[in-house]
Amino acid sequence: MHARWIIAAAAGLWLAALGRDRADVWIDATILPPLVVETSVEVVDRNGDLLRAYTVADGRWRLALLPQDLDPDYISMLLAYEDKRFYDHAGVDPWSLLRALAQGVRAGRVVSGGSTLTMQVARLLEESGTGKVAGKLRQMRVALALERRLTKAQILQLYLHLAPFGGNLEGVRAASISYFGKEPLRLTPAEAALLVAIPQSPESRRPDRAADRAEAARNGVLARAVGEGVIAADEAEAALREEVPRLRKPFPALAPHLADRARRENPSAGRHELTIDRSLQRKLEVLALQALEGRGEQLQVAIVVADHASGEILASVGSAGFQADARQGFVDMTTALRSPGSTLKPLVYGLAFDEGLAHPETMVEDRPTVFGTYAPQNFDKLYRGTIRVREALQMSLNIPVVALTEALGPAKLISAMEKAGMRVAIPGGQPGLAVALGGVGVTLEDMVQLYATIARGGVARPLSYRMAGAQDEGQRVISAVAAWQVGDILAGLAPPPGAPENRLAYKTGTSYGHRDAWAIGFDGTHVIGVWMGRADGTPVPGAFGADVAAPVLFQAFNRLKPALDPQPPAPAATLLVSNAELPLPLQRFRSRSAAFEVAEDAPAVAFPPDGAEVELLATGLLVRVRGGTAPFTWMADGVPLVVAMREREAMLTLPGVGFVTLSVIDAEGRSARAKVRVW
The missing domain is CATH 3.40.710.10 (DD-peptidase/beta-lactamase superfamily)
Incomplete structure (x- = not known):
């Protein structure tokens, strides 16, 4: 292994000695891999804070990050540890190659790497290995070509996006959120050093699986940082006492229903800025869970909060738990049709x-x-x-x-x-x-x-x-x-x-x-x-x-x-x-169709029914009222015959036979009538 590496280093020095014109032609003819890196679709709240992110096509977490959104101590440590002359070389650092070659010859093994950050970016872009001479030469050629086509800031940003951190984590921001539960804008020296150390051997230094090796690698970065004057010795001493995280934290998944909706409505957007307030959303998602405690496995809840002056939705809880459970948590109940x-x-x-x-x-x-x-x-x-x-x-x-x-x-x-x-x-x-x-x-x-x-x-x-x-x-x-x-x-x-x-x-x-x-x-x-x-x-x-x-x-x-x-x-x-x-x-409200309304407890002529033909007895005509409130008044063709009678039956004395309209009025002034033929 060390012999191949030494040959590759010597080849790199030889390339550096080639004639300028031939080197230019060789570099310019390089076919570069795609330089646009896919990053996770992000949904952020009204303040730009992350609500939810989605993995890229191959299932990796790779979140966009600008250098100004990164703790400057991390950049300083990274360059001090990986590539001190990053801003001075053209993609390949001859001095680093010479140093690595000399150390390898003396020790008979690889002691230190000679790869620059640009060479690492070349390897990450092509997902190539590091152990073969052909691979190392290809990285050198791509690195030289990258330096001619991109600025140093662009190359650094590619590294920030592509650096591997174990598992499906790529990029500094994804690693910071997963391992520390926070954005990388403000990192402790210990956190920054750990993020510098992991990409050198991402699987063997994963803190969630190999905390001891991760800690040892981090401490090595801290020692180099002190030696290069990046941090003070007392800062490093305090950082050494900081524990390495032993578990990955879940990525934010707030307002998941609304985030999915935003993505469906605009699938081409890489960033969705919502009116949601992350702090309030988090509180109400907790409230939704608490509201269902002890209420069975199927009851569900949804909550929407809005500023009614602006119309902005500040929180949207589609269910108590975005999961496939008995409550059907994946269903967004803020948009489901229901009876109000x-x-x-x-x-x-x-x-x-x-x-x-x-x-x-x-x-x-x-x-x-x-x-x-x-x-x-x-x-x-x-x-x-x-x-x-x-x-x-x-x-x-x-x-x-x-x-x-x-x-x-x-x-x-x-x-x-x-x-x-x-x-x-x-x-x-x-x-x-x-x-x-x-x-x-x-x-x-x-x-x-x-x-x-x-x-x-x-x-x-x-x-x-x-x-x-x-x-x-x-x-x-x-x-x-x-x-x-x-x-x-x-x-x-x-x-x-x-x-x-x-x-x-x-x-x-x-x-x-x-x-x-x-x-x-x-x-x-x-x-x-x-x-x-x-x-x-x-x-x-x-x-x-x-x-x-x-x-x-x-x-x-x-x-x-x-x-x-x-x-x-x-x-x-x-x-x-x-x-x-x-x-x-x-x-007093009176319906426009009040004349046609029939109240269930209003009076009604129970006998004789409307349209009936009845015999007039010697004692008179028997009438009966149903409903209504006593006392009752009975009339025949508008003439009162019985007044203030509390019984529901009465015997009316009529002037003769023929058609007659019977009316009954209760104590509340409600009336009913029936037209009958008396013979």
């Missing part, structure tokens, strides 16, 4: 405020009601009677919001959702009143965008996750007054048990069959949405948005900042009055 449950109700109320149908202090009925063939019920099967609109939204009652949707028209609700930038999936393609209660497919990201629209005073701005400058405002969805009124109502909702009384404007929702639990809220600056459920859409018995998702929402705000930003003041045009001070049409 009651979380669409604030938009319905905002639209109703704008249409002049209601005001937060308007009285509205919460009674069993049939809308055509649709008979919705409240979630708890209870009814509150006549209440304020404010309370109806805070209590998330179904009957009032369906009545408002019927008055608005469900198509108007869908149109408003689309104006807010939402992509709406309508079952059957035709929206019905059930849309108000979650009968539509939406994503968590779109729901956050809707609430951001309300928080911004009713004007939509598309959410964005790429650092691309200011986004244009979208369409106005509801007025500033209506948006403020909705926010004020939601801010009055009581927080979950144990959460601070901080007037967070928020709404919870639970979809049909307990398949989706939601909580979405906003303060003066930020909006956060939380979804919980199963990725496969199966029910989660007993899961309510208020119980499981709302606590996570409040915890997410707590991790975002120590205190909420205040909500904006009411716009000047806001009508801040009591119910009695409202204009008469706004004091």
Whole structure:
């Protein structure tokens, strides 16, 4: 082995002595390998910090690195140890070859190498060996050609990218992140020395497999650094006491779903700059795991945080764990279509405020009601009677919001959702009143965008996750007054048990069959949405948005900042009055189709039924009322015959036979009628 190396060194000296012209021709005729090195695709946060990186095509970690992003001590140690005359030679250093040749002759073996950094780059570019004479000569020739075509900085950068560090690690940055868990901008002397030492024998000096050999090699670099005046002796002494890492650390994999999405949408980009805040993302990924503790193996959670003024997404947690598990962690639940449950109700109320149908202090009925063939019920099967609109939204009652949707028209609700930038999936393609209660497919990201629209005073701005400058405002969805009124109502909702009384404007929702639990809220600056459920859409018995998702929402705000930003003041045009001070049409909500509505507990003529023919007895006509509230008043053709009767049956004395219209009125003024023929 040493004889071949000595022959190669002598050949190098001989080449150096060749005639200049012949050498120039020989060097210029060199066919170089590709000089563009593939580096890992990177996804970085708003501050340029690494969120996630991807291996290159052959499965290696090779991250881009500029010399200015590297600790200068590393460069100094590298040159002192590997190539002191790097900036002076033309690719081959005759003095190093002479020294290596002399040492080899005296010792009868290879004592030191004569390769320059440029020769090492040549070997790495061609992935050639070092032991054969032909290989060494080829490295010399390529090194001389590289020096003519590249600057020293470019050659050094190639080394920083290609230097092997054991396993599938290539390049200084990949090694620093894997072995030290940090970027190589600030390295300790011990860390810098280790990174200099490993590439000389990357497999035998891997600290995760051969810590003792790695430490010995590192110490040799430190000794050389002291001898060359790169570091002081006391620094080296302290570095010697620093432990060598014995395990590789995982590469960052934050916001993995969003990172994959960014790469899919722009596969040719080598670097994706996202609006994500790495620190917040890390906190919320931990929160997502904590939120599922003790809740079974299938429950999943997703969280989206955005600045509603700019529309920038600051954190996006697609699942609690990016893995193939029972929770289906690889599925991005921030973009999955789900039923929003009651979380669409604030938009319905905002639209109703704008249409002049209601005001937060308007009285509205919460009674069993049939809308055509649709008979919705409240979630708890209870009814509150006549209440304020404010309370109806805070209590998330179904009957009032369906009545408002019927008055608005469900198509108007869908149109408003689309104006807010939402992509709406309508079952059957035709929206019905059930849309108000979650009968539509939406994503968590779109729901956050809707609430951001309300928080911004009713004007939509598309959410964005790429650092691309200011986004244009979208369409106005509801007025500033209506948006403020909705926010004020939601801010009055009581927080979950144990959460601070901080007037967070928020709404919870639970979809049909307990398949989706939601909580979405906003303060003066930020909006956060939380979804919980199963990725496969199966029910989660007993899961309510208020119980499981709302606590996570409040915890997410707590991790975002120590205190909420205040909500904006009411716009000047806001009508801040009591119910009695409202204009008469706004004091009590009455549906535009109220004349056609039939309440389940409203009075109805049970006998005789409408259209019947009945015999008039000597004692009169027997009538019976079903439903309603006593006492009752009975009339025949508008003439009162029985007044304030508490029984449900009565005997009416009629003036004669023929067609007659019977009417019954209950204590609340509700009426029913039947037209019959008496004979």
